[in-house]
Amino acid sequence: MIKxxxxxxxxxxxxxxxxxxxxxxxxxxxxxxxxxxxxLFALLEQGExxxxxxxxxxxxxxxxxxxxxxxxxxxxxxxSSYRMDMYTPALLDRGLKGMIGKGARSRxxxxxxxxxxxxxxxxxxxxxxxxxxxxKREEILCYADLGTEAVRRYTVEDFPCIVAIDSRGNNVYETxxxxxxxxxxxxxxxxxx
Amino acid sequence: xxxxxxxxxxxxxxxxxxxxDCNYFIGGDILCALQKARENEAxxxxxxVLSQIIENNRIAAEEEIPICQDTGMAVLFVEYGDxxxxxxxxxxxxxxxxxxxxxxxxxxxxxxxxxxxxxxNTRDNTPAVIHTKIVSGDKIRLTAGGKGFGSENMSAVxxxxxxxxxxxxxxxxLDTVFRAGPNPCPPIVVGVGIGGTFERAAQxxxxxxxxxxxxxxxxxxxxxxxxxxxxxxxxxxxxxxxLGGSTTALAVNIxxxxxxxxxxxxxxxxxxxxxxxxxxxx
Numbered sequence: 001m002i003k004x005x006x007x008x009x010x011x012x013x014x015x016x017x018x019x020x021x022x023x024x025x026x027x028x029x030x031x032x033x034x035x036x037x038x039x040l041f042a043l044l045e046q047g048e049x050x051x052x053x054x055x056x057x058x059x060x061x062x063x064x065x066x067x068x069x070x071x072x073x074x075x076x077x078x079x080s081s082y083r084m085d086m087y088t089p090a091l092l093d094r095g096l097k098g099m100i101g102k103g104a105r106s107r108x109x110x111x112x113x114x115x116x117x118x119x120x121x122x123x124x125x126x127x128x129x130x131x132x133x134x135x136k137r138e139e140i141l142c143y144a145d146l147g148t149e150a151v152r153r154y155t156v157e158d159f160p161c162i163v164a165i166d167s168r169g170n171n172v173y174e175t176x177x178x179x180x181x182x183x184x185x186x187x188x189x190x191x192x193x
Numbered sequence: 194x195x196x197x198x199x200x201x202x203x204x205x206x207x208x209x210x211x212x213x214d215c216n217y218f219i220g221g222d223i224l225c226a227l228q229k230a231r232e233n234e235a236x237x238x239x240x241x242v243l244s245q246i247i248e249n250n251r252i253a254a255e256e257e258i259p260i261c262q263d264t265g266m267a268v269l270f271v272e273y274g275d276x277x278x279x280x281x282x283x284x285x286x287x288x289x290x291x292x293x294x295x296x297x298x299x300x301x302x303x304x305x306x307x308x309x310x311x312x313x314n315t316r317d318n319t320p321a322v323i324h325t326k327i328v329s330g331d332k333i334r335l336t337a338g339g340k341g342f343g344s345e346n347m348s349a350v351x352x353x354x355x356x357x358x359x360x361x362x363x364x365x366x367l368d369t370v371f372r373a374g375p376n377p378c379p380p381i382v383v384g385v386g387i388g389g390t391f392e393r394a395a396q397x398x399x400x401x402x403x404x405x406x407x408x409x410x411x412x413x414x415x416x417x418x419x420x421x422x423x424x425x426x427x428x429x430x431x432x433x434x435x436l437g438g439s440t441t442a443l444a445v446n447i448x449x450x451x452x453x454x455x456x457x458x459x460x461x462x463x464x465x466x467x468x469x470x471x472x473x474x475x
Contacts, residue, residue, distance in 0.1 A: 020238075035312070065262045065301040074299060075253075075262045080343045080376050102343075103376035103435060124242055124434050125343060125378035126467045128262040130249035147314050148262075148301050160245075162238075162436065173375050176437025180236060181430030188367030188425075 004158070008056045009097050014119050017163045019170035023121065024158040029100065030059045031152040033079050036143050041087040044094065051142040052151055055095030058121070061102075063148035064138075065128070073135045073154070077128030078102040081120070085109050092116045100161055104173045114169045122164035122172070134159040197274075197331040199475060201281030201289075204333070207475055208290025211337040212267060213298040215471035216259045219250040222405040223382075223443065223468050230380060230433075230440040239438025243380075246433070246466055261467045264300035265339030267291045267321035270400060274330035284323055292317040303342070324396060338403055338470035344381060347373035350395050350460040362387060362459050363422065369461040370426050370442070375435020378465035382406060383426065383445045386460040388452040397448040398462035403470045406444035419445045433466075443468075 005013055007027025017023070030052065032040070043050055061081055065074035081101030088099065089112035098119040105113075105120060113120060123131055137155040144150045165171045224247070231243040253260040269287060279286065295302055295318040304319065305312040328334075349369045353361050366385055373381070384404075386397025409416040422445040432438020443466065452458060 063262060063301065063303070065259045065264060066299045068256075068258055068299045071258075074301075075259045077262050079263070080346070082376065102378070104374060122434065122436065124245055124249075126261045126341075126465055127245050127249040129253040129256070129258050129260060130245060132258075133252075147316065148303070149314075164436075172436055176236075176238070177375070177430035177432065177435070178437075179430065180239075180432055180437050180439055182428035185428045186363065186367060186425050188364050188371050 007058065009058060009119070011117065014097065014117055014167050017119055017166050019163050019166045019172045019175070021163040023161050023163060025058070025161065026157050026159070027155075029154050029156060029159070030054065030057050030141070031062050031154060032059050033061050033063050033149055034083055035146050035149040036151050037084050037087040039143060041090060044090050054091060056097050058098045058100060059091070059096060060100040060154065073132050073138050075128035076132050076135055078123040078125055081105055088112065092118050105165060110165060110169050110171065113165060113167065117167045119163060119167055120165040121161040123161045131160070196276055196278040198278045198280060199333065201279055201286035203475060204279065204283065204286040205290040205293065207335060207473055208269070208287050208337065209294040209297070211335060211471045211473060212291060212294035212300065212339060215337060215469040216264045216298065216300055216339050217257045218254050219260055219467065220405065220470065222407045223466070224250065226406050226443040227380070227466065230443060234433065234438055234440050236432050236436075236438035238436050239433040239440060242433035242436060243440065259300055260469065261341060261465070262301055263303060263341035263343060264295070265341045265469065266304060267318060268338050268340050268399065269321055269323050270336040270403065271323060271325040272328045272334035273325050274332045275327055276331035277333060287323055288319045288321055291319050291321045300339070333475040334472070335475070336403055336470060336472040341465055341467065344377035344463045344465040347377040347463045348398070348461055350391065350458065352391065353457040353459055355455070355457050357457060359418065362457070363418070365459050366422055366445070366461050367425055370463070371429060373463055375431055377463045378467070379431050379435055380433055380440045380443045380466050382464040382468045383422070383442055384462040384464060385445065385447040386450075386462070387447060387457070388450040389458060390453070391458055393450055394458035394460040395462070397450055398460035401446040401448040402462050402464040402468060404446045404448070406446070406468070408446075410447050410449070412449070415447050415449060419447050
């Protein structure tokens with residue numbers, strides 16, 4: 001079953017989501033990746049206000065390709081989330097409601113998600129042309145000097161993703177590979193000489 | 194001795210076309226491997242992910258837009274004929290081709306000038322990484338790829354002692370893929386370089402990722418190792434997009450070179466399912 005969610009995401013709909021659920025998001029989301037996170041985190045460290053209100057928002061880890069003439073946005077698939085791990089707990093503690101990215105997260109991020117009742121969605125890496133079909137509009141909010149890494153607001157319709165880690169800390173990246181792992185696998189630790 | 198003169202513009206135009214083509218059109222070998230993987234994938238989610246990847250690649254080719262927003266750092270292997278004369282600077286002609294492809298082809302500019310301190314985007318995706326080898330003849334053979342860094346970041350080099358033998362090589366490759374887990378956009382192509390020196394092994398591994406996935410090493414012992422490693426990797430269970438399944442890799446490609454009596458360097462260069470490369474001859 002596919003769950004449709006209208007943004008901004010509510011406390012109740014976050015609580016209803018379980019790891020592994022297929023979801024279609026409609027509404028607006030923020031974007032940001034490495035360089036923008038570094039700047040936002042530095043502001044938080046200095047106790048300065050952020051140039052964008054993150055409370056209640058989802059942030060999509062993406063650095064889009066430019067929009068071809070006649071297109072609203074360029075291809076925009078997720079980037080690897082772990083690179084944002086060191087900045088993420090601070091953003092969650094300040095009211096960010098969730099993230100969209102791909103790949104594993106650190107223990108610290110998952111703890112901050114559980115503490116703040118947040119959700120982490122996975123989009124399919126490398127499906128950028130397909131994903132862009134569900135992004136209808138973009139607006140640069142800040143850090144335009146970063147080019148592809150600027151913070152944008154995307155208006156999305158039926159943006160496809162999967163609940164990778166839910167608000168209770170259930171994590172498909174931990175559970176699902178185990179279901180398909182063959183225990184006869186050869187050892188892959190490199191022994192000491 | 195007769196020299197053939199090639200204009201710098203010819204090189205620029207060829208490079209521009211290669212980078213636009215490889216970012217829009219996935220190779221037939223990858224497409225076949227993805228379709229075969231979809232048939233055999235054990236996980237329903239994995240099957241759905243593979244269908245979406247195949248559909249994504251169809252949209253990209255039809256609309257001539259990038260397969261992935263990470264259109265990569267430009268990498269070129271050049272076989273440069275020794276009877277060629279270029280009326281200009283060869284590396285600059287190549288970089289101009291990259292500049293034009295990324296500008297006119299709506300490709301993402303992903304290169305920063307300084308790796309540690311400044312990290313300012315060069316805004317034209319240059320400079321390219323150019324590996325040039327002089328060969329005999331009057332042709333230039335170009336093999337180009339846009340290398341995304343989601344998978345590049347999961348790569349590793351290890352200087353193994355010869356006593357580790359094939360078991361050590363196997364363990365290091367599997368260890369690298371296992372550590373990468375769901376991050377490098379599986380199903381991946383695993384490029385392996387064994388032998389040479391520290392840097393030669395890494396270069397061979399990159400070259401291995403450019404080799405079509407329906408080919409194997411010429412030496413049957415390495416070809417068997419490629420098959421065995423692929424089977425082992427697909428037992429790990431990461432699956433398409435790392436969401437669980439029986440297709441973690443599409444291929445393991447090994448390239449080898451002579452090495453020192455004291456060493457057995459092994460490099461593992463991981464490439465995502467959007468394994469983009471294209472070649473041409475001038």
